Amino acid sequence: MRVLVVTAVGAEADSVTAGLSPGVPVTAHRIPGGHTLRRCPDAGTGRGAETETTVDVLAAGAGPAAAAAATATALTAAVTAPGTHGAPAAPGYDLVVSAGIGGGFAGVAPLGSIVVADAIVAADLGAETPDGHLAVEELGFGRSVHRPAVLSERIAEALDAVHAPVLTVSTVTGTAARAAELTARHPRAAAEAMEGFGVAEAAVRHGVPVAEIRAVSNAVGPRDRASWRIGEALEALRNAFRLLSPVLEEEAR
Numbered sequence: 367m368r369v370l371v372v373t374a375v376g377a378e379a380d381s382v383t384a385g386l387s388p389g390v391p392v393t394a395h396r397i398p399g400g401h402t403l404r405r406c407p408d409a410g411t412g413r414g415a416e417t418e419t420t421v422d423v424l425a426a427g428a429g430p431a432a433a434a435a436a437t438a439t440a441l442t443a444a445v446t447a448p449g450t451h452g453a454p455a456a457p458g459y460d461l462v463v464s465a466g467i468g469g470g471f472a473g474v475a476p477l478g479s480i481v482v483a484d485a486i487v488a489a490d491l492g493a494e495t496p497d498g499h500l501a502v503e504e505l506g507f508g509r510s511v512h513r514p515a516v517l518s519e520r521i522a523e524a525l526d527a528v529h530a531p532v533l534t535v536s537t538v539t540g541t542a543a544r545a546a547e548l549t550a551r552h553p554r555a556a557a558e559a560m561e562g563f564g565v566a567e568a569a570v571r572h573g574v575p576v577a578e579i580r581a582v583s584n585a586v587g588p589r590d591r592a593s594w595r596i597g598e599a600l601e602a603l604r605n606a607f608r609l610l611s612p613v614l615e616e617e618a619r
């Protein structure tokens with residue numbers, strides 16, 4: 367099984383690789399666009415396992431556009447032989463995972479908890495009107511929701527995670543009013559982050575199932591950067607990927 371994990375920043379990618387391949391050196395592979403894939407060989411139980419699970423981890427940059435561009439590049443690179451254009455040369459990825467830290471909605475996802483998306487929602491894609499936000503579906507073009515891989519439910523269970531919608535925003539929520547507006551529009555939302563929908567757009571266009579896993583570093587609401595618990599969230603992310611390993615291995619059988 368081949369899995370691509372896309373984070374925003376290097377610190378998140380470090381947590382993912384540490385959880386998947388503790389103590390095992392990862393190798394670096396350059397792909398177009400100036401990106402580097404960190405390859406975790408034998409992720410999963412590895413060492414003597416019957417099947418091979420290879421996970422590539424990519425720090426794509428922050429925001430949905432950077433995430434979509436880098437994910438599409440990695441997905442294309444996986445099936446394209448060097449020096450050719452469009453010739454399938456290798457089996458591509460079986461799963462793409464958007465992962466990192468995120469904001470948690472009050473009463474649903476506390477600091478340090480893990481959220482696995484049951485919907486990946488572009489919460490600010492649409493139009494603002496005097497009567498409120500209109501999603502692109504209501505405007506008659508595009509889509510604002512991607513449904514994650516069926517495997518997400520199993521992942522949520524294994525990670526003891528909240529299984530609920532994760533919103534993708536281009537601007538981190540910084541007021542109680544904005545948090546309330548998002549909650550009114552998406553009452554089941556558990557977390558917000560900035561990349562999931564971009565990763566999903568690329569994955570869906572390549573026909574690859576997608577999942578999103580977030581470790582909660584801060585509450586969604588009035589901006590208070592001093593209260594962000596990034597270290598704890600990165601540790602929760604590492605543990606989540608430790609728990610994910612056997613799920614991937616089981617899926618590969």
Ligand SMILES: O=C(O)c1cccc(C(=O)CC[C@H]2O[C@@H](n3cnc4c(=O)[nH]cnc43)[C@H](O)[C@@H]2O)c1
Pocket residue numbers: 374375377378427428429466467468469470535537538539558559560561583584585586596
């Ligand atoms: O400063 C650091 O050490 C550090 C380490 C790891 C990650 C960061 C980031 O700033 C990551 C940015 C990334 O985090 C997501 N995020 C986190 N909280 C929220 C939020 O409340 N609303 C939206 N996004 C959030 C987001 O995906 C960013 O790309 C720093």
